[in-house]
Amino acid sequence: MSEVLPVISDEVPATPPATKLLKWAVSAIAVAMSLYHMYVAGFGPPEELIFRGTHLLFALTLVFLLYPLKPGGGPGWRALDAALLLGSWAFILHIFLNYDYIINRIIYIDDLTVVDKIDAVLAVLLVLEATRRVLGWALPITASAFLLYAAFFTQVKLPVLMEQLYLSTEGIFGSTLGVSASYVMLFVLFGAFMEKSGTGKLFMDFALAITGHTAGGPGKVSVVSSSLFGTVSGSAVANVMVDGPMTIPLMKRTGFRPPFAAAVEAVASTGGQIMPPVMGAAAFVMAEFQGVSYFQVTLWAAIPAFLYYLAVFFAVHFEAKRVGLLGVPKSELPRLGAVMRARGHLFVPIFIVFVGLIAGYSAPLCALAGTLTCLPMALMRKLTRAAINWKSVLEALEDGARNTLSVAMACACAGIVIGCVTITGMGISFTQVVVGLAQNMLLLALLLTAIAGIVLGMGMPTTPAYIVMVALLVPALVKLGAITPAAHMFAFYFAILSAITPPVALAVFAAASLAKTDLWKAGWEAVRIGSAGFIVPFMFIYEPSLLMIGDWQTIVSSFVTASIGTILLAAGLFGYLLRPTLWWERVLLVAAAFLLIKPGWITDLIGLVLLALVLASQYLVKPKELSHEPA
Numbered sequence: 001m002s003e004v005l006p007v008i009s010d011e012v013p014a015t016p017p018a019t020k021l022l023k024w025a026v027s028a029i030a031v032a033m034s035l036y037h038m039y040v041a042g043f044g045p046p047e048e049l050i051f052r053g054t055h056l057l058f059a060l061t062l063v064f065l066l067y068p069l070k071p072g073g074g075p076g077w078r079a080l081d082a083a084l085l086l087g088s089w090a091f092i093l094h095i096f097l098n099y100d101y102i103i104n105r106i107i108y109i110d111d112l113t114v115v116d117k118i119d120a121v122l123a124v125l126l127v128l129e130a131t132r133r134v135l136g137w138a139l140p141i142t143a144s145a146f147l148l149y150a151a152f153f154t155q156v157k158l159p160v161l162m163e164q165l166y167l168s169t170e171g172i173f174g175s176t177l178g179v180s181a182s183y184v185m186l187f188v189l190f191g192a193f194m195e196k197s198g199t200g201k202l203f204m205d206f207a208l209a210i211t212g213h214t215a216g217g218p219g220k221v222s223v224v225s226s227s228l229f230g231t232v233s234g235s236a237v238a239n240v241m242v243d244g245p246m247t248i249p250l251m252k253r254t255g256f257r258p259p260f261a262a263a264v265e266a267v268a269s270t271g272g273q274i275m276p277p278v279m280g281a282a283a284f285v286m287a288e289f290q291g292v293s294y295f296q297v298t299l300w301a302a303i304p305a306f307l308y309y310l311a312v313f314f315a316v317h318f319e320a321k322r323v324g325l326l327g328v329p330k331s332e333l334p335r336l337g338a339v340m341r342a343r344g345h346l347f348v349p350i351f352i353v354f355v356g357l358i359a360g361y362s363a364p365l366c367a368l369a370g371t372l373t374c375l376p377m378a379l380m381r382k383l384t385r386a387a388i389n390w391k392s393v394l395e396a397l398e399d400g401a402r403n404t405l406s407v408a409m410a411c412a413c414a415g416i417v418i419g420c421v422t423i424t425g426m427g428i429s430f431t432q433v434v435v436g437l438a439q440n441m442l443l444l445a446l447l448l449t450a451i452a453g454i455v456l457g458m459g460m461p462t463t464p465a466y467i468v469m470v471a472l473l474v475p476a477l478v479k480l481g482a483i484t485p486a487a488h489m490f491a492f493y494f495a496i497l498s499a500i501t502p503p504v505a506l507a508v509f510a511a512a513s514l515a516k517t518d519l520w521k522a523g524w525e526a527v528r529i530g531s532a533g534f535i536v537p538f539m540f541i542y543e544p545s546l547l548m549i550g551d552w553q554t555i556v557s558s559f560v561t562a563s564i565g566t567i568l569l570a571a572g573l574f575g576y577l578l579r580p581t582l583w584w585e586r587v588l589l590v591a592a593a594f595l596l597i598k599p600g601w602i603t604d605l606i607g608l609v610l611l612a613l614v615l616a617s618q619y620l621v622k623p624k625e626l627s628h629e630p631a
Contacts, residue, residue, distance in 0.1 A: 014066040014402070026065050030401035031394060033058040037185045041368040045182065050099065052173045053092045055181035059408035060088040060130055062401065067133035088126050091119040091166070102167055112159050112167075120162035124416060127172055131413040134406050139460040142468065143416040150420040164423045171419030175288050176411040176467055183284035183294065184407045186367035189400030190278070193371045194349060196396040197378035198387055200242060202343040203228040208328075209336035216320025217327030218250035219264045223313050226268035227275050236499040236507040239269030244514045255325040258517035263500075263525035265514075266507040267312050270499045270530070273462060274305045274492075277354040281407045282466040282495065284363070286488050289470055294363040300485055300547040303559055304493070304536050307546075307566045311532030314570040322576040342383050349373040407463060414467040421471040434476035442480040446538060449473045450494045457498025465495040477541075485549065486541045493537045500526040500533075528573050532566045535597060543599035558599040561607070565596030568611060578618040585614045 016023070036054065045051040064085040070077040094115065095102060112120070124147070128140045150161055165171035169178075194200075207224035211217055226243050244265045251261035273280030276298035283301070287294045319325075349370040356366035375393065378384045421427045438445035452473055456465035469491040477487040499507040502523035512522040527534075540546040545558040571577045572589030581589065588610045595607030 015068055015071040022065065026062065027394070027398050029058065029061055029065070030398040033062070033401040033404075034185075034189055034397040037181070037189070038368055038371070041186050041364040047099075047103075048169055048178065049095060049102070049173055052169075052177045052181050053095050055185070055408065056127075056173070056177060056412055057089065057092045058401070059405055059412070060092075060126065061085065063130040063134055063405055063409060064088065066402070066405075067130075069133075084126060084129065087122050088130075091122045091126070094119045095167075105167075107168055108160055108163060112163060116167065117159065117162060120166035123166045123172055124162075127409070127412045127416065131409040134409045135461065139410060139413050139464050142460065142464075143413050146417045146420040146426075149426070150424045154424045154426075156423055161420070161423060165416055165419045168419075170422055172412050172415045174415040174418055176285055176414045176418060176463075177408070179284045179288050180281070180404070180408045180411040182364055183287075183367075184281045184411075185400070185404050186364045186371070187278055187284075188404045188407070189397070190349070190353070190367045190371045190374075192396045192400040192403065193374040194346075195399075196387065196392045197346055197349075197374045198343065198384050199346045199349075199374075200229060202339070202346045204243070204246060205334045205339045205343065206336070209334050209339050211327075212333045213327040213330045214317075215327060216254075216256070216316045216325050218247060218254050219256060219261070219316035219320065220313060222247035222251065222265050223268045223309060223316060226265065226272060227309050229269075229272065236266070236270040236273065236496075237510050239272050240265055240507055240510040240514070243269060244511055248511065248514045250328070252515065254328065255323065256319075258515040259512075259521035259525045260319060260529075262508065262511035262515035262517050262522040263529050264312065264316055266505070266511040266522070266526050267500050267530040267533075268309070269511075270496060270507045271305065271308050271312070271533070273496050274301050274308060276302055276305060277350070277357055278367075280462055280496065281411075282463040282492055285411075285463060285467060286492060287363075290484060290488060293357075293360075295357040295360070298357065300489055300549070303546050303548060303555075303562070304489070304540060307536050307562055308530070308533050310563060311566045311570050312529055314567050315529045315574055318571055318574040318576040322574060322580055342381065345377050345380050346374075346384065348377050406461065410461050410464045411467075414464040417464075417468055418471055427471050427475060430472045431476040431479060434473060435479060438476070438480065440480065442477070442482060442541070443538075445473075445476055445480050446482075446490065446541060449477060449491060450534075450537070453491055453494025454498045454501050457495045458501075458504035462492075462495045462499075465498070466492050469495060482541050483544055483549070485547055486544050489547060490537045490541055493533065497530070497533055500530050502527070531569060531573060532597075535569070535594070536562070536566075539597050539599070545599060554599075557604075561596045561599065561604045564611075565593040565598075565607065567593075568596065568607075569593035577614065581614075582617070582621070585617055588614050 036058070040051065064081055068077065068081050128143060132140045150156055151158055169175070203225045207221040207228070211220035211224055214220060222243060225247065226239055229239055229243060248261050248265055251264065252258055273282070279298065279301060283297050284294060287297045352373050353366045353370040356369055357363065375388060378388045434445055434448060438448065449469065453465065453469055456468055470488065474487045474491050477490065478484055482490070499505060500523070502508070502520060505523050505526065508523045508526050509519060512519045515522065536546065539562065543558055544550060545554040546562060548555055568589045571581070572586045572593060575581050575586055577585070577589065592607040592610035592614070595603040595610070
């Protein structure tokens, strides 16, 4: 995964170390970072400030080694990078060496020392610079805007602001960085070990075996394999670049239009961040913000994730049936029994993580157990044993640390935003503005939040985009009547959906480059294929049963009708149900879909009546009577 991420990503490509000695140093530090976090997961973390500081120290060290200010620059540039690295060590070691003084002082009352002030400025500037090197300009500029507002347009004194950001657990070393240190690091490491053990090959062969022979089989393979790989990736672009090189050419070879093939892979890969049991990094932040277990978040996400992939699966099916595409001949596909006999044991680590979460064990401990199970499982069979050696183990440890850098820096930089919002009361003011603009209408506030999520997600990864929305927009949704879990999930979904929403749709860009097709055509196809993803969040705001909140009768009925509605939405958008549809049948199908997706027996009844009318028409009108209109 680490080899393909730099191709097209929301991250800046790392520069290979210039010398062999530096390469060894980077590898040693990355391995040490992974081993440290594994030890902490098994034996418990130290005090919050020490643990988060250590995590940030590892991350900053690797960032300044891997992302030089001027790649290939002369001694002067390297000296500047070394000075910034020493500055990073200075402001973190100041906390470690003066820990008793820091925790015993009265925050906001005791005066800062000169060293405190210098290190506070260093901390803010170096976190912003390191984030810029890894993720580009968008997030540092956003954090700087919040910082300038807090410093010059509020009554907060500058020393108090610096204290908030540096010497408390409400700023850089806040709960968001804690999530990166406690949760994300372990699950990214789990994904690295899964990759080295050959699980990606298992996912692909498994998907080919169960769906490859059906109508539009390669497209369905993309949906199934991307949903499986998403459980250990959490990155839409990484998912595209792992699955896409195989699924996109296969889709094109069997007759899918290139824009459609790219869109299917992009939408399926993006859904990995909402796919339990291992979701994207923002899901761990959500659990921390709401004070609930990570398993609770996966329960909330389960039905919406199913509806999302159901829509994508049937979009592929109906498009294939409409244009008469066949699957891959069975003779060219792996057999399910052979796949499970050869590699099926590699599912065990995921099963262990899932069972551990259900049993109530902490998410980091479950991730550690899954990680430690990967190698024994791979060693069980000769086929999977071949790729396992000491080199691959060290590479997995190194990849786990390197793949965490973007999340670690995003969380540290987001801590600046959270610290500014908290100390200034900006969140309350912004809530009042949103409520005023929405004129006490929840739907209007939801539309504003959805637009904000997509816009924020265009310039920064899901996690900081979600964090900014929680600070500024989610309180307004709650004030207007949305329950807290639904409001958080709404923000989470729209931060993710920016990856498939033009004009800046990173997952689509990645897939379109593989399909060699037009970005805009692929982008609008992605919106059409992922349409349920844009609708379901509005539905679970008004009916939380879709988040498995409420009595089981309501949850089951809402799930069934929403599933039927999702299928009908795909049928209406792609012009096929039992046969190609007439224009008015498509209109009725889309109307029935919205009525069924919205919980409530009256809307369900009307939706079913509309469905019955379309089915009657589909049975009564013969295919030769149809006008062959394009979808």
